[in-house]
Amino acid sequence: KAGVTQTPRYLIKTRGQQVTLSCSPISGHRSVSWYQQTPGQGLQFLFEYFSETQRNKGNFPGRFSGRQFSNSRSEMNVSTLELGDSALYLCASSLAPRTLRNSPLHFGNGTRLTVT
Amino acid sequence: DQQVKQNSPSLSVQEGRISILNCDYTNSMFDYFLWYKKYPAEGPTFLISISSIKDKNEDGRFTVFLNKSAKHLSLHIVPSQPGDSAVYFCAARPIAGGTSYGKLTFGQGTILTVHP
Numbered sequence: 719k720a721g722v723t724q725t726p727r728y729l730i731k732t733r734g735q736q737v738t739l740s741c742s743p744i745s746g747h748r749s750v751s752w753y754q755q756t757p758g759q760g761l762q763f764l765f766e767y768f769s770e771t772q773r774n775k776g777n778f779p780g781r782f783s784g785r786q787f788s789n790s791r792s793e794m795n796v797s798t799l800e801l802g803d804s805a806l807y808l809c810a811s812s813l814a815p816r817t818l819r820n821s822p823l824h825f826g827n828g829t830r831l832t833v834t
Numbered sequence: 835d836q837q838v839k840q841n842s843p844s845l846s847v848q849e850g851r852i853s854i855l856n857c858d859y860t861n862s863m864f865d866y867f868l869w870y871k872k873y874p875a876e877g878p879t880f881l882i883s884i885s886s887i888k889d890k891n892e893d894g895r896f897t898v899f900l901n902k903s904a905k906h907l908s909l910h911i912v913p914s915q916p917g918d919s920a921v922y923f924c925a926a927r928p929i930a931g932g933t934s935y936g937k938l939t940f941g942q943g944t945i946l947t948v949h950p
Contacts, residue, residue, distance in 0.1 A: 722877070751936030760943065761878075766936030774937045808877050811914065812936060820866050820885050823938060825877035 720745065722826035724809050730832045736797040743790050743811030748782045750775075751791040751823060752784060755806040762806075767792055799833045806830050837861045838926050840941035847948050851909040854945050857924035865928035868938065869898060872921045876942050881922075884910070898909065903940045914948045 725743040731737050743750050750762040751774075763776040767786035784794040790811075796803055807830075810823035845949045847853045855869075865886040870878035884891040884898045884907070891898050897910045911918055922945075925938040 724877075748935050751938075752936075761925075761938075761940040763937045763939070767927070768936075774936070810877075810936065820883065822868055822880045822883050823936060824880055825870075827877045830875075 722811050722824055724811055724826035724829050726829060727827065728830045728832075730834060731799050732803060732834055735799050736795065737799060737831060738793055738795045739807055739815035739831075740791045741794075741809030741811075741826060743792070743809075744824055747813055748790050749812045749822070750786055750790060751810045751812075752792070752794050753808040753810065753825075754778075754806055755808060755828070756804075764794065769781075796807070796831075801833050804831060804833045826827075836942075837864075837926060838939045838941040840864065840880070840922075840924060840944050842944050843942070843947040844947070847914045847946065847950055849950050850913045851918055853909075853914045853946055853948065855911075855922050855924075855946065857907045857913075857941050858905060859907075859926050859939075861926070861928065861939070862905070862940040863928040864939075865929045866927040867898070867900060867907050868925045869896075870925060870928075871918075872922045872923060909925060911946075914946075916948050916950050919946055919948050931949075 725740045749768045751766040766774040770786045781797045786792045806828045808828045810825045813821040868883040869881045872878045882896045902908045919944045923943045925939045
């Protein structure tokens, strides 16, 4: 079974631009979550999508947004990029039906975003 | 407020010996705990998990112990191998309401080095 796939792997953008990152979950997984990893803050939860609806959101500004499609694939968008947005952005998927609530998240290899 | 803490930034162990990685949490609403291993430039890889109704879970060389009264969990790796050298993160998830399963709170990580 293929794992979580994130594209692109690396991205360089300039301050003020916007960026869209893509995530394809493991086949059959319906919940997709996004995390930001930085050296100073560690792994921080951004948001979670299930059945095309945002179910949970972390403490990030409104410049960070996402969406999920009917095939469970997800995209996250960051507008008006700032230098501090440079980070590894990780997508994770899980089964997430009610009867399997204790199912782990499985992560992709991330998109390394550098803002200059 | 750091709800999940890994107080040891690094741990060095000889091959064949036991590695013990520790994690403390403060939020009594956490009821599902996970350990992940991470190599540079890759996403976290799920290792093992434990729900709050158990105090121990084993999977091959990996055992996780949970002490709810002390709000402490630990990961034991026996025997340790050089390939285990990586950053280890513990993570916790609160009692889920609705269909929100994707929000994990991570510790800051412990760098494990296993010497041949």
